[in-house]
Amino acid sequence: MNKGPVNLNNRYDLAIRNGYVLTLDKNWTEFPNGLILIRGKQLEYVGLEMDHKVYQADRIIDAKGGIIMPTFFNGHTHAAMSIFRGIGNDLPLDSWLKDHIWPAEAKYVSAENVYLGSMVSALEMIRCGTGIFVDMYFFQEQVVRACEELGIRVMVGEGILDFPTPNKKSPSKGLEYTEHLYNLYQNHPLVSLSLPAHSPYTCSPEVLKAIGELSRKLNIPATIHLAETATEDVEVKEKYGKSSTKLLADLGFFQGRSVAYHCNHLSDEDISLLNEYQVGVVTITKSNMKLGSGVCPVPKLQNSGILIGIGTDGAASNNNQCLLLDMQLTARLHKMQHFDPTIITAKQAIRMAILNNARIYGLDDCLGTLETGKLADLMIINTDQAHWQPLYNPYSSIVYSMQAGDVSSTIVNGKIIMENHKILTVDEDKFRNKISELGKKIRNSPSYL
Numbered sequence: 001m002n003k004g005p006v007n008l009n010n011r012y013d014l015a016i017r018n019g020y021v022l023t024l025d026k027n028w029t030e031f032p033n034g035l036i037l038i039r040g041k042q043l044e045y046v047g048l049e050m051d052h053k054v055y056q057a058d059r060i061i062d063a064k065g066g067i068i069m070p071t072f073f074n075g076h077t078h079a080a081m082s083i084f085r086g087i088g089n090d091l092p093l094d095s096w097l098k099d100h101i102w103p104a105e106a107k108y109v110s111a112e113n114v115y116l117g118s119m120v121s122a123l124e125m126i127r128c129g130t131g132i133f134v135d136m137y138f139f140q141e142q143v144v145r146a147c148e149e150l151g152i153r154v155m156v157g158e159g160i161l162d163f164p165t166p167n168k169k170s171p172s173k174g175l176e177y178t179e180h181l182y183n184l185y186q187n188h189p190l191v192s193l194s195l196p197a198h199s200p201y202t203c204s205p206e207v208l209k210a211i212g213e214l215s216r217k218l219n220i221p222a223t224i225h226l227a228e229t230a231t232e233d234v235e236v237k238e239k240y241g242k243s244s245t246k247l248l249a250d251l252g253f254f255q256g257r258s259v260a261y262h263c264n265h266l267s268d269e270d271i272s273l274l275n276e277y278q279v280g281v282v283t284i285t286k287s288n289m290k291l292g293s294g295v296c297p298v299p300k301l302q303n304s305g306i307l308i309g310i311g312t313d314g315a316a317s318n319n320n321q322c323l324l325l326d327m328q329l330t331a332r333l334h335k336m337q338h339f340d341p342t343i344i345t346a347k348q349a350i351r352m353a354i355l356n357n358a359r360i361y362g363l364d365d366c367l368g369t370l371e372t373g374k375l376a377d378l379m380i381i382n383t384d385q386a387h388w389q390p391l392y393n394p395y396s397s398i399v400y401s402m403q404a405g406d407v408s409s410t411i412v413n414g415k416i417i418m419e420n421h422k423i424l425t426v427d428e429d430k431f432r433n434k435i436s437e438l439g440k441k442i443r444n445s446p447s448y449l
């Protein structure tokens with residue numbers, strides 16, 4: 001390499017060579033012996049190495065024949081909840097939340113613990129090849145602080161409920177804080193913003209309406225947990241005489257860009273409404289399995305034209321932040337439920353985990369595929385190990401064989417965050433030790449466990 005004379009057009013900050021590039025573009029273009037050239041935060045060349053032999057780069061990474069593909073996009077989580085990983089296991093959502101999580105949150109959710117929990121989750125995500133996550137929690141400036149230090153991309157959103165949160169005393173204060181976040185981050189290179197309502201059973205109609213209105217004013221996505229459990233469906237119908245979905249539609253919640261999480265208990269009328277308003281749905285397979293909440297009718301929603309993404313939810317209910325595993329389970333679950341192995345293909349599962357999420361949140365002009373001009377967010381996957389061999393079909397191997405530790409390097413916004421399994425931007429051990437120490441304190445309050 002580095003054979004040509006130096007000139008500005010031929011000089012790059014970073015080159016990644018000797019990899020099997022999966023662009024995930026609309027034609028599923030692949031480049032065996034591929035080359036990626038990055039200048040600043042942008043992809044400047046994605047193609048065959050033999051077609052671009054002459055270039056200069058400040059750094060050259062040899063992918064050693066591994067797969068190079070876009071980073072995963074985690075469509076929904078509460079990153080800081082890693083501090084509660086393992087609390088209240090084997091319980092239904094209602095009891096898990098009310099008897100365990102909410103009391104623990106009241107005592108332990110502080111600005112510093114949100115920073116710590118978000119950092120630990122973000123580290124876990126980078127190790128699994130996730131380059132961006134959509135957060136719903138409290139003290140969102142602390143989530144940004146962690147993500148800036150680590151270098152991962154994030155869409156933050158201060159969670160709003162009827163009752164006081166650890167950060168804000170009322171929903172109106174939460175809305176004011178969202179405007180503050182908007183002013184802080186509107187031109188941030190790694191940060192974008194959403195406006196989350198916790199759910200139709202924890203937000204009054206007035207609050208839901210106000211969230212929809214502010215999200216449209218700021219032109220950011222309004223997001224919400226929707227139809228997660230059968231109990232919610234019954235409660236909301238008793239209270240309002242209509243389903244959660246109909247309630248939100250009537251309140252104008254879906255009139256701008258909107259995203260609904262879970263969506264396990266929907267009628268045909270609900271599905272028609274979600275389709276009519278082009279609401280993006282993020283399925284949360286693994287958390288739903290653990291809490292026994294239900295199954296999102298992914299194939300039916302897809303067939304009706306609704307865009308489906310995938311999220312992990314927080315580490316307190318998943319119990320990890322690895323989107324790869326959620327993608328792999330989503331592909332398998334619906335085959336089993338429908339006795340039909342064709343119902344979700346490996347390529348469809350990969351689409352849901354990356355490009356669909358980017359489209360749902362309006363970020364697909366810069367993320368979701370490896371194409372010239374897009375942002376340089378990508379991972380290198382080591383395919384040397386036995387479970388990758390023989391490698392006939394990379395998409396099938398990613399969805400049915402890959403393991404989380406196979407991601408060797410993660411690059412976000414043109415910056416190398418993890419290389420050869422080593423985190424370069426922060427001291428990972430320090431944060432792992434800190435959260436372990438916090439866990440010991442929480443363990444001394446056994447009523448939460």
Ligand SMILES: [Zn+2]
Binds near residue numbers: 225261
């Ligand atoms: Zn959630």
